[in-house]
Amino acid sequence: MQIHAQSSYIKIGSTYNLNIYAPYTYSKSNDLKSVQKKSSRIWDVNMDFKILEINKFSLYGGISYLKKFYKVLDVYDSINYLETLGGNIPSYTVTYFYKDKPDLIAKSHSLGLSFEAGYLLKKNVRYSTFINFKPTIYFLEWYKASYQSKDNFLTVEYSPLITELPRNFFLSSINSQLIYRITLLPKTGRTTFTGKVSLGANIFSDWSQFKRYAWLGVGLELGFLGKEK
Numbered sequence: 001m002q003i004h005a006q007s008s009y010i011k012i013g014s015t016y017n018l019n020i021y022a023p024y025t026y027s028k029s030n031d032l033k034s035v036q037k038k039s040s041r042i043w044d045v046n047m048d049f050k051i052l053e054i055n056k057f058s059l060y061g062g063i064s065y066l067k068k069f070y071k072v073l074d075v076y077d078s079i080n081y082l083e084t085l086g087g088n089i090p091s092y093t094v095t096y097f098y099k100d101k102p103d104l105i106a107k108s109h110s111l112g113l114s115f116e117a118g119y120l121l122k123k124n125v126r127y128s129t130f131i132n133f134k135p136t137i138y139f140l141e142w143y144k145a146s147y148q149s150k151d152n153f154l155t156v157e158y159s160p161l162i163t164e165l166p167r168n169f170f171l172s173s174i175n176s177q178l179i180y181r182i183t184l185l186p187k188t189g190r191t192t193f194t195g196k197v198s199l200g201a202n203i204f205s206d207w208s209q210f211k212r213y214a215w216l217g218v219g220l221e222l223g224f225l226g227k228e229k
Contacts (some may be wrong), residue, residue: 009050011060013221015198017042021214022070040070042215048116056120061113064136066175068108074101075147098151104160106145110172112138118181125185132179134198141165141172174204183223192223 019040048062078097085091114136121129145160177200184193198217205212 009223009226010047011192011194011221011223012047013045013194013196013219015044015046015196015217015219017044017198017200017215017217019213019215021201021212038070038072040068042069043067044217044219046114046221048114058118058120058130060116060118062116064112064114064138066108066110066112066136066138068106068110070104070106072104075104076102079153096153098149098153100150102147102149102151104145105148106143106160108141108143110138110142111140112136112172116179127185128183130179130181130183132177132181134177134179136175136177138172138174140169142168170206171204172206173202175200175202177217181221186225190225192221192225194221194223195219196221 019042022040043066045065046062048060050058051061052059076098078095080093080095082091083094114134116132116134118130118132121131123129143162143165145163147160177198179196179198181194181196186192196217196219198219199214200217201214202212
């Protein structure tokens with residue numbers, strides 16, 4: 001058994017995730033399943049350090065930044081509001097029909113800690129391939145959401161169910177990924193280039209907007225090799 005510690009091995013990368021399953025819930029009723037025009041994007045930026053290597057197995061620890069964005073088009077056709085003219089004239093309800101129907105825009109920024117266990121599939125002088133499993137625990141999150149319309153006729157009562165999180169530091173979510181990696185090994189120097197594809201899903205979320213989703217990811221990494229100890 002060969003054991004190596006390469007604490008000076010650092011890899012920095014970014015991944016773009018395309019959702020393949022994302023039954024989000026939102027709005028004042030927390031249920032807009034009838035709305036079909038929605039889109040979402042997720043980016044992940046990571047910095048990982050190699051902790052341990054035993055034969056073909058390796059272990060990394062690091063930090064992760066996750067940005068989530070989603071948009072729902074044409075959430076409402078109209079709203080009802082109370083018109084008050086004053087004096088002895090009684091108030092009455094008016095229906096306003098939007099020319100530009102409001103869109104729901106939501107953004108989330110999260111920070112977390114990750115661990116990545118890898119298994120070496122193949123290695124030669126030119127490249128190496130790995131299959132890795134990576135869980136990430138996000139404990140710090142900032143989130144904001146709002147309705148946007150060119151009509152500029154939005155009222156407080158028609159704000160999204162969650163406009164921002166009541167606190168930032170908490171167990172926000174736990175994600176897991178299965179990653180296939182191809183790393184180009186340098187002929188000279190100590191810098192590596194890695195392409196990766198991943199299949200991931202979240203296994204916990206503290207609130208409903210991102211409670212259940214799964215994704216396919218593609219990404220690139222730059223690695224800095226250290227000397228074996």
